[in-house]
Amino acid sequence: xxxxxxxxxxxxxxxxxxxxxxxxxxxxxxxxxxxxxxxxxxxxxxxxxxxxxxxxxxxxxxxxxxxxxxxxxxxxxxxxxxxxxxxxxxxxxxxxxxxxxxxxxxxxxxxxxxxxxxxxxxxxxxxxxxxxxxxxxxxxxxxxxxxxxxxxxxxxxxxxxxxxxxxxxxxxxxxxxxxxxxxxxxxxxxxxxxxxxxxxxxxxxxxxxxxxxxxxxxxxxxxxxxxxxxxxxxxxxxxxxxxxxxxxxxxxxxxxxxxxxxxxxxxxxxxxxxxxxxxxxxxxxxxxxxxxxxxxxxxxxxxxxxxxxxxxxxxxxxxxxxxxxxxxxxxxxxxxxxxxxxxxxxxxxxxxxxxxxxxxxxxxxxxxxxxxxxxxxxxxxxxxxxxxxxxxxxxxxxxxxxxxxxxxxx
Numbered sequence: 001x002x003x004x005x006x007x008x009x010x011x012x013x014x015x016x017x018x019x020x021x022x023x024x025x026x027x028x029x030x031x032x033x034x035x036x037x038x039x040x041x042x043x044x045x046x047x048x049x050x051x052x053x054x055x056x057x058x059x060x061x062x063x064x065x066x067x068x069x070x071x072x073x074x075x076x077x078x079x080x081x082x083x084x085x086x087x088x089x090x091x092x093x094x095x096x097x098x099x100x101x102x103x104x105x106x107x108x109x110x111x112x113x114x115x116x117x118x119x120x121x122x123x124x125x126x127x128x129x130x131x132x133x134x135x136x137x138x139x140x141x142x143x144x145x146x147x148x149x150x151x152x153x154x155x156x157x158x159x160x161x162x163x164x165x166x167x168x169x170x171x172x173x174x175x176x177x178x179x180x181x182x183x184x185x186x187x188x189x190x191x192x193x194x195x196x197x198x199x200x201x202x203x204x205x206x207x208x209x210x211x212x213x214x215x216x217x218x219x220x221x222x223x224x225x226x227x228x229x230x231x232x233x234x235x236x237x238x239x240x241x242x243x244x245x246x247x248x249x250x251x252x253x254x255x256x257x258x259x260x261x262x263x264x265x266x267x268x269x270x271x272x273x274x275x276x277x278x279x280x281x282x283x284x285x286x287x288x289x290x291x292x293x294x295x296x297x298x299x300x301x302x303x304x305x306x307x308x309x310x311x312x313x314x315x316x317x318x319x320x321x322x323x324x325x326x327x328x329x330x331x332x333x334x335x336x337x338x339x340x341x342x343x344x345x346x347x348x349x350x351x352x353x354x355x356x357x358x359x360x361x362x363x364x365x366x367x368x369x370x371x372x373x374x375x376x377x378x379x380x381x382x383x384x385x386x387x388x389x390x391x392x393x394x395x396x397x398x399x400x401x402x403x404x405x406x407x408x409x410x
Contacts, residue, residue: 008121036104041085047077055260064111078110082127091295099132118277118309129302139265146281163267164255165235167227175226189216206254261289281305323350327362329378
């Protein structure tokens with residue numbers, strides 16, 4: 001019997017692990033720059049945590065959650081998203097007393113979706129959350145942070161920021177009623193999937209990708225017509241500030257996001273390079289969600305990013321490999337090479353021992369792994385207690401003393 005991974009899951013190793021770790025390193029670095037503290041939560045929670053906030057009739061709750069009962073008959077769910085667990089953790093641990101409270105986290109999420117390129121049933125996600133301020137600067141900060149992160153990880157990719165505003169919850173509820181009536185009047189032109197959402201979740205019809213729905217959606221009422229003047233003013237200020245930061249935007253009046261807790265600003269960073277799963281980062285405001293989950297009545301804004309989707313766009317040049325390869329000419333030199341290996345690792349160098357004991361094969365492997373430096377260990381070098389340091393990027397090599405190696409490696 002051939003053992004296979006569970007459908008919708010995948011293993012990471014080699015270059016993929018290095019890409020993954022590179023992303024995590026950059027996430028932690030930008031979190032430090034923007035003043036976000038790390039949070040780690042359990043991968044399963046009480047099911048009720050997700051049902052109301054995500055929408056009782058949402059696809060996530062109805063079709064995609066991995067839910068089970070434990071031996072005490074408590075209903076638990078593997079987290080399908082990270083915002084609500086992070087809010088739960090902030091409430092449970094009294095972290096909302098000094099506001100704003102800014103947190104980030106990375107971890108595995110679970111949804112029983114149809115697996116395809118860039119979409120898995122177990123996937124890794126980045127989340128940034130800012131609890132406790134409705135200042136529109138927080139919206140700008142969150143979008144700017146996401147933009148800087150993507151530019152650092154994917155400097156050569158064309159990624160577009162799509163943005164919209166949903167207005168206040170009151171305006172949004174009024175719009176839903178009008179939208180529901182419109183789709184009910186035009187249901188004969190809608191797909192079966194969209195018809196099922198007319199009463200329960202008409203906003204989700206707006207971002208339907210089914211061709212049959214497109215014309216009806218195109219002619220539907222626009223949310224912007226239901227916004228208050230103050231909501232419109234804030235939205236215009238946000239767009240102006242983003243342009244001041246040289247962040248180009250694409251306004252998308254049908255952008256609503258997939259979860260029920262959003263209001264006001266919503267946004268997505270998209271690419272056309274990986275097919276239909278084109279959103280790399282998406283988020284928005286969720287004023288009222290913290291109160292719904294039993295916390296203070298305070299606003300919040302956040303976003304989530306899919307690590308696997310970002311990895312699809314990464315080149316190998318983004319990946320950091322070992323600093324130094326040891327090229328040992330002969331197996332009899334192992335003992336001597338071990339002293340070098342020990343010295344280098346104790347002095348914070350990343351070293352690779354390749355087990356080849358053949359200069360030609362060792363150099364070939366180092367080139368294949370895109371290593372910049374090799375140290376060549378031969379009998380002559382052992383005798384003189386000097387070593388050859390070769391820079392593979394330019395072919396330059398020199399005899400050095402091990403104690404001076406830091407002076408020669410950039």
